[in-house]
Amino acid sequence: MTSPPAGPAAVLCGLGTVLPPRAVPNAELCAELDTTDEWIRTRTGIRERRIAKAGVSTEDLAAAAAAQALGSSGHSDVDAVVLATTAPDHLMPATAPSVAADWVCQLNGPVSHSVVTESRKGR
Numbered sequence: 001m002t003s004p005p006a007g008p009a010a011v012l013c014g015l016g017t018v019l020p021p022r023a024v025p026n027a028e029l030c031a032e033l034d035t036t037d038e039w040i041r042t043r044t045g046i047r048e049r050r051i052a053k054a055g056v057s058t059e060d061l062a063a064a065a066a067a068q069a070l071g072s073s074g075h076s077d078v079d080a081v082v083l084a085t086t087a088p089d090h091l092m093p094a095t096a097p098s099v100a101a102d103w104v105c106q107l108n109g110p111v112s113h114s115v116v117t118e119s120r121k122g123r
Contacts, residue, residue, distance in 0.1 A: 014073025016065035020052035058089045062099045 025048045026037040040046060052061065062083050070078065083096035 013075055014069035014071070016068025016070075016072065018061045018065040018068070020050040020056065020061065022051045022053070024049045024051055058085055058087055059095050059098050059102070062095060063102055066099055 026040045026046070029040070030036055037047075062085070066081065070076075078100075081096050081100045083094075083099060085095065088095050089098075
């Protein structure tokens with residue numbers, strides 16, 4: 001049996017995040033939903049939501065975040081694209097391979113992974 005190589009197996013070199021500009025606080029929803037900010041916060045932990053403009057997809061936001069990540073990394077090549085979202089554009093194909101195919105893949109042909117999560121808090 002051989003031992004694993006010394007040193008880290010993976011290194012996160014860059015990170016990028018993008019939020020849509022429009023913030024929708026709970027107060028804006030309360031009148032329509034006949035509830036209160038406190039009720040929403042205590043059950044979900046949510047204080048506000050972010051809403052993208054019409055025509056802006058998760059892939060668009062992820063590509064902008066990928067550009068930030070590449071810029072913050074100090075590197076010009078990419079070995080992997082990992083994208084985590086609760087709002088994928090579609091389940092198949094996943095969003096990460098689309099982002100990689102759009103522009104990152106041209107750099108080094110990276111592996112891509114999408115992680116789709118669903119909040120279970122308050123259920």
